[in-house]
Amino acid sequence: MNIPFLDHWRKRPEPEPSPLVAAYDRDPEGVAELLAECELLRARVEAAGVELDDTPRSLEALDQLPPRWRDDPEELPWFGNDAGLYLGTVIVRTVPGARWQVWPNGGPVVVLESGREIPVVAYGLEWAMTGAPELSQVYAEAAER
Template sequence: MNLSFLDKWRRRADPDHPLPFAGPAAGPEGGPGSGASGAGPGTGPGSGSGSGEDPGSVTELLSECELLRAQAAEAGVELDDTPRSLEALDQLQPVWRDDPEVLPWLGNDAGLYLGTVLVRTVRGAVWQVWPDGLPVVRLESGREVDVVRAGHEWADDGAPELSHVYAEVAES
């Protein structure tokens, strides 16, 4: 079976700088916060079963965000996993809103990318995958951020901006 995204993912993985992964959560049914998962298509990686998962593989797969990276590259924006790239994403023309098939996938990717930036740049931030498959970012304080929901809100409405979510989370 030819899965091109896996080839790209394997080439991108940097064994010297893996993303932190807290592992599957044993939390309440329905996930963190208000219970609204916000999970859209593609939240299956690392479904939180805990059986035989490779944490490094799960975190790298969560950081792939292939559709978002392709859309950004097409607009001349480089996604380098930094807060500055979130600001650049916020400035993109939302052409994806015209395509109801792309919108949920792009929102999911935007949330996963936001999570990737948080995990790479905020001290103590780690990925946490709930038993229902929802990936969230857990901060050192114990607060959990539903980045997928934030990504969907950004893709749907443009608000809150990804850079604002990052700034608010990084402050806490």
């Protein structure tokens, strides 16, 4: 049985790639700098006296902060997103062979030299909401050889 409108209904259009994917393809270093900004995270932790200097030591300091960001449910996901991007930035800048990769849906991940992908944003969100896994622990696992 041939019903023409069903053919169109069954065909699902391919999702268009995120603008971040196109930007990453053109300028990976520029996108890496953009991902490293983490403005909300930097502003909140600076007020708590923690300096984010893109080192593993700063991840340990973040893990020790009282989770006051959980008091604002609207800010919590943005804070967690920034925490994940900061985690990724530290890994990319300090672990040899680590680099950013942007999935077609626009989600950034860190790819290690071994090919292992680390979903840093997911880890950052989980850390912001529950405190686990600790950011310094995720870094330590990524830095292992």
